[in-house]
Ligand SMILES: Nc1ncnc2c1ncn2[C@@H]1O[C@H](COP(=O)(O)OP(=O)(O)OP(=O)(O)O)[C@@H](O)[C@H]1O
C-alpha cells in the first residue's frame with residue numbers, strides 16, 4: 001500500500017527532516033508513528049498527503065509515485081486519502097453535517113447519496129444527534145469525532161492522522177483510538193502519528209519509531225521490504 | 226446523461242445561492258461595493274441618455290435653415306424689394322420674407338421692454354432685413370456659397386446663418402458622444418478593479434477555509450466557482466442599482482428637455498432608456514463582475530496551498 005524508497009526530504013534552507021527513508025506498509029495495516037519532537041513524523045505524513053514532495057527518492061501509494069504526481073492530479077489523489085488533524089480543521093461556520101459532507105461534495109457526489117453517507121458516518125462516530133450543531137458548540141472529543149467522520153465518509157483506502165489525540169485527555173484519547181481501530185478492522189490502512197506511548201500499549205498495531213529524521217533500527221524489521 | 230446534467234446544474238445552482246447568501250451576510254460592505262458598481266455603470270448610461278436626447282433636440286431644429294440678410298442702413302425699402310425679387314427667382318431658394326425697419330422696431334419694442342430708450346433715440350437704428358429660406362435640397366456647402374455671395378452685394382451689411390448654433394450643438398453632442406465611450410470604457414475598467422479587489426479580500430479572509438478544502442481534495446476550479454458567482458452577483462445587483470439611478474436621471478432630465486423641444490411627450494425624454502440600454506447595463510455588470518472575479522481568483526487561489 002505504502003512504500004518509501006530511499007526517500008530524503010530537506011526543507012528549503014534547513015537540514016534533512018527525513019533522511020534516506022525506506023519502508024513498506026501492507027494494505028490494511030495499522031501503523032503508529034512515534035518519536036521525539038522534531039523527528040520528522042509530521043513531515044512523513046505530509047509526504048503521504050502530497051502536501052510536501054520528496055527531495056530525493058520516491059514515495060509510492062498503491063503503486064503510484066505520488067512524489068511525482070502532476071499538480072493537476074493532486075486533488076483527485078487527496079480525495080482517496082482521509083486526513084485527521086490535531087486541531088481537527090473543521091469549518092466553524094458550517095454544521096457538523098455540512099463539514100462531513102464536504103469531501104463528498106468535492107468529489108461531485110449526488111445530493112441524495114451524500115445525505116445517506118454523511119448520516120452513516122456520523123452514526124459510526126456516535127454523533128448522529130448532533131448533525132446540525134456547529135463545531136464550536138461541541139466538546140473537543142466530539143469535534144475530533146466529526147473530523148474522523150469527515151475523513152472516512154468517502155471510504156478512503158488510506159487514513160493519515162497527525163496527533164489526533166494531542167488535545168484530548170487520556171480517557172477521550174482512548175475512545176478516539178478505539179474508533180480508529182474499528183475503521184482499521186474493516187480494512188482501512190492507517191498511519192497515525194502520536195506521542196502517547198501508554199495508549200499504544202493498550203492497542204495493537206505496529207510501531208514505527210523515527211529519530212532525528214531516520215527510522216529506529218529496532219522497529220525497521222517489521223517494515224522490511 | 227440527463228440525470229448527470231441535472232446534477233451538474235444542481236451544483237451550480239447551489240453555488241449561486243450560496244454566493245448570494247454570502248453577499249447578504251455582510252450587508253454593509255456589500256452595499257458599498259454594489260453602490261459603487263451601480264454608480265459606475267449608470268454614469269455612462271446617463272451621459273448617453275443626455276446625448277441621445279440632445280440629438281433629438283438638434284434634429285427637431287434641423288428643418289430651420291433660414292438665414293437673415295441685414296441690409297445697410299442706407300438701403301431703402303425699394304432696394305430690399307428688388308433684392309428679394311431677384312432672390313426669389315433662384316431655384317435654391319424657397320421663400321424670401323422682408324422685415325422692414327419699422328416692423329423690426331415694433332417687434333423689438335414689444336418684445337424687449339426697451340421701448341422707452343428706443344423712443345428717446347428719436348431715429349430707428351434697425352435696418353431692413355430679408356429672411357431667406359432655402360429649399361430642402363440645398364446642402365450646407367450651397368448655403369455657404371449663397372451666404373458669401375449675398376454678403377458681397379453692395380446693399381448687404383451682414384448675413385447670419387441661423388443654423389450656426391445647431392451645427393455647434395451637433396459638434397458638442399459629437400464631443401459628448403465620444404466622452405460617453407471613453408467614460409464607459411474607464412468606468413467598466415473601474416468596476417472590474419472594484420470587484421477584483423473585493424473578491425481578493427474575500428479570498429484572503431477565507432484562506433484557512435480554502436486550505437482545508439484543498440486538503441480534502443478540492444481542485445482550484447472547485448474553490449474558484451463560488452467566488453466567480455459572488456463576482457457575478459455583485460455585477461448584476463450593481464447593474465440593477467445603476468438602472469434605478471438611470472431612471473431617476475431620466476426623470477430629472479425629462480422636464481428641461483420637454484421645454485427645449487416644446488414637445489410634451491413624457492416618453493420623449495426617456496429616449497435612451499429602452500431595453501437596449503437596460504440590457505447593456507445588466508450585461509456590463511455581469512461581464513465586468515465575472516472578469517473582475519476571474520482576475521482575482523486566477524491570481525490568488527492557486528497560490529493558496531496547505532502546509
Ligand atoms: N516548513 C518547514 N520548513 C523548514 N523546516 C521545517 C518545516 N517543517 C518542519 N521543519 C523541520 O523539520 C524537522 C521535522 O519536523 P516535523 O514537524 O516533521 O517533526 P515532528 O516529528 O512532527 O515533531 P512534533 O512531534 O513536534 O510534531 C524539524 O527539525 C522541523 O524544524
Ligand SMILES: [Mg+2]
Pocket residue numbers: 041042043162
Ligand atoms: Mg508533528
